[in-house]
Amino acid sequence: MPWINLDHPTHLMLQWGWLLVTRANFVAYALLVLCFLAGMFVRLPGAKGDLERARIEAERADR
């Protein structure tokens, strides 16, 4: 431990005017966006089956 040593000069990912983002923080922000999208689009385990069952039951009830 550690397998990957982060003890070296800080790398910047972005520097534009007074906007400055280190590489590590950029990764955090990018993952944040990714997980937010995943939360929006990915279904909970078992949800697909439950939704299918609900649809079938609703059609049966409507008939």
Next chain:
Amino acid sequence: MSEELETSSSNLTSAIRREAEASWPYERLMPSEEPIYVSRLFYLFGSTALMSFVALVASGLILAVAGPYWWHTSRIGLFVNSVHFWSVQLFFFAIFVHLGSSLFTAAWRGGRGLTWLFGALTFFVAVLTGLTGYVLQSNYDAQWIGQQAKDAMNAVGLGPFLNLMNLGSVTGWHTTLLPLGVAGFVTVHLLWVRRHGVVEPPPAEGSDEHGARLAPPEVR
């Protein structure tokens, strides 16, 4: 006779008990079913934040018992500190995603304003907990952050009460006072979630806000 005593309006205990039973019956406190709209992954990020907090408390207890300098010279200590460090990252990560989904679903609807408020308060206390944690590290980070942040603390008159350069004081803030604050606010937040139920989507066309159909489906 006992029934009379129990339902007497002046008995504080029974009044509190009745409120609690109405707001938090076991079926709502520990649900085994939810409305069909609880179907996407974003519903898990609240629990993720909670479990990260558990990891913080667990690793934090070890660090507290071993003292603030242990982890600088022990490999196990470095590991425990690393668990604590990454749990902080995961905690705020989960909170931000949870905040995002709660914001864009306007989860305060239906009288859930206090749920939002206590969640936001949890976040602010957590930020303060993180700050005091940084200056408890007893390394260069702690020195720099303590010496720099003193100006912000002093500017708003907090300097003497939260002297970030005083390790003794900071230890009390970070290991006791603030985690209790986080735990307290998050407990109320969770109780309120269970009390009001998971917020419904804005009504679909042809349905009311409780998911019931407003008119029978048209049949040719």
Next chain:
Amino acid sequence: MRRHNRARWVSSDVAWRGPRRPYDLAKELLFVGGFVAIVVVALSLAFASPDPPPVSFRQWATASPKDFLSTTLAEVQQTSLSATYGPPYESSAQNGSTQQFGPIAPEKWVGTQIPVHTFNDFVAQPLSTVPGQPAARALATWAAASPAQQQAWSSAYLANLKAAPFRAGRDDVIPTGSGPLSRILSLQLGLARSGGLDAALHVNETSAAIWYSNDQTYPLLYLGDSGQGGTGPDCLGPASYGVNHIDPSQRLPKGYGCWYYNQAVANTAPRYGGYLDGSSWGVVNEVGNWPGAWWLFPYSFWYQWGPGLTSQSADLWAMAMTGLVSLPFLFLPWIPGLRDLPLKTRLYRIFWRDYYDLQERRGRRR
């Protein structure tokens, strides 16, 4: 929703008339807990955590003796940033550095709660711990002298300090014209290099009842006076350090160093502090390549432009603006108009697409 009649409100989970699906709270907590544990342990094994070694007076006095000595002189003269800070360390700010906006000055309102007297606390008291009290007479001479005399000695010492070569780390500052200063500062340098100053500052015995000490206020304030409170020409950090106001007589030309502040921006071993200063988003950054407190960007933002960069009340500005923005965030559910914005984005239709699809299918003509 609470109704003002006898009928009890019900939880929406109970009131729900639509379809339901099974949900296992206990299993969810277990699985999520397991996931958190695995991720956190994996990250810890992979990356560990940052542990930049602390700075010490021993290091400072050895690596940058001119910076250490010129700073200590400022502590003796009580012209340093810490000595002229004002509340909570002194009763008034001689350098005008108290942060305020008009009558709003919380810094002044709390008063002098952490008294600091730099001559006594940073120099005289630590030197009194040296066996034989070698600095006693020099300290007394200094304290008894007139301000004009003290200034003359100080100017002479600084000139001598600038010229001193510090061959092989020796303190070879010529004492001519500097009165008792040469002895005081030389002893302080020796004490620092032995490691004794670190110890003496930590256990500043103001009372026989105090032996345990966990308070690093004095040493951290002292370190922060390095490089003329971070404003010196040798400081690598950007203009943000200029927010620190010091006595104008403190302004020294290049050559005296700025050791403490440069640790935060030099991006070199052993600390790899690269972007830790306030105007480089330092609040959200960490040493090396670890992620920092990225969640604090709404606060750090205020230090990057305008009053956050140039005002003497930059910190009050940043704290006030962050607080101001936090209020609508906190009370969002009760702010008409603002609270309706999130639904207007119609993002919720993606979050709940499954439910809306289901309801739509149910209503479709057959």
